Amino acid sequence: MTESYSIPDSNLLIEEEIKHSRFISFLFHCPDQDVMKLTLTNMKQEYPGASHYCYAFIAGEPNEMVNIGSSDDGEPGGSAGRPMLASLQGANVGEIGAIVIRYFGGTKLGVGGLMRAYSSGIKQGISQLSLRTKYIRYPITLECSYAQLVDVEYLVALHDGVILAKAFSDKVDIRFELAKDALADFNTHLATMTQGTLQVKFTV
Template sequence: MRSSYNIPAEHICVEQEIKRSRFVTDIAHAESKTDALAFIEMIKLQQPEARHHCWAYIAGHPDSSIERGCSDAGEPQGTAGKPMLNVLQHKNIGEIVVVVSRYFGGIKLGAGGLVRAYTSAVQQAVDALPLTRHIDTTDATLHAPFALESSLRRLLDKLGIEIKETIYRDDVAFHIAVESIKAEELEEAITNSSHGTASLTFSDP
C-alpha cells in the first residue's frame, strides 16, 4: 500500500446549471469522519435554501480507509451519494469530503439524469481542486557517537529525512520523522555507515 497519496490543498466551490437546476459543489480536506461530518453541516448552514445537500467522503487513505460514506439526502436512492463517492474513489484522493447543494429549477431530471448531474458536478470540482501530498511517517530516535554526527546528518539529508530535534547527552540523539516506506532502507544505511555503532528506535510499535 502506498505510504503517500494526494489530498485536497484547500476548500473550493464550483457551480453548474443543468436544466435550470443549480448544482453548487463544495469540496475540501477532511482528515477524519468527524471533520467530514462537520464540513457537511457547515455547508448546510451556508446553503439553507438548497433543496438537497448530497454528500460523500473518504476520511483516510484512498485505497484502504474504512471511514467513507455517502448520502442521497432525499434524492431517489442511488442517484447522488453513490455516484459522488465513485468519482472520489476513481480519483485516488484521500481525506476528502464533497457536498453538492441542489437548487431545483422546476424540471425533473429522472434517475439517469440525476446520476449524470451529480457525477458531473463532482468531476468538475475534482478537476479544479488543488492537491497536496499526505506522507505517512513514523517518529524515530537515532543514537550515535559524537564522532559520527556530521556523517549521519549528511546521510539523513541525502535521504530527505528532516531532523526535528537534536539532543546531546552521553551521545548525540536525533529525533526524526521517517516516511514509513523508507524505514527499512534507513535502518540498513545507518548500520552500514556506522558499522553498527548507531542505533535507530521507532516510537510506533
C-alpha cells in the same frame, strides 16, 4: 502498501445550472468524519433553503473501504451519494470530501439525470483541484536527555514528523511518527547531533 498518496491542498467550488436546478459542488480536505459533519453544517448555513445537501467522503487513503460514506439526502436512492462517492474513488485522491447542494428548479431529472448531475461538478472539480502529497508515518519511541530534547524536536520537524507525546522523568521519552523514507536520514542527523549515542527504529 503505498507509502504516500495525494490529498486536497485547498477547497474548490463548482457551480452549475442543469435543467433549471442549481448545483453547487464543494470539494475539500476530509481527514476524518468529524470534518465531514462540520463542513456539512457550515455549508447548510452558507447556502440555506436548498432542496438537498448530498455528500460523499473518503477519510483515509484513496482505496480506503472503512472510513467512507455518502448520503442522498432525500433524493431517490442511489441517485446522488453513491455516484458522488464513485467519482471520488475514481480520482485516486485520499482524505477528500464532497458536498453537492441542489436548489430544485422545477424540472425532474430522473435517476440517470440525477446521477450525472451530482457527479458532474465533482469530476470537473477533481481535474482542477490543487493537491499535495501525504506520506504515511509510522510510530517511533525515543529516550533522550533533557539537553538533547531541543535537537530531537528540531530533527522531527525537519523530517516532517509529528510528535505524539512526551513523558518526563530522569530522562525524556518521546513518541513520534515519521515516514519510512525519512528514517535513514533522520538517524544520520541524530548520530551527528548526539555523537552516535542515539538511533531509532520503528516500533511496528
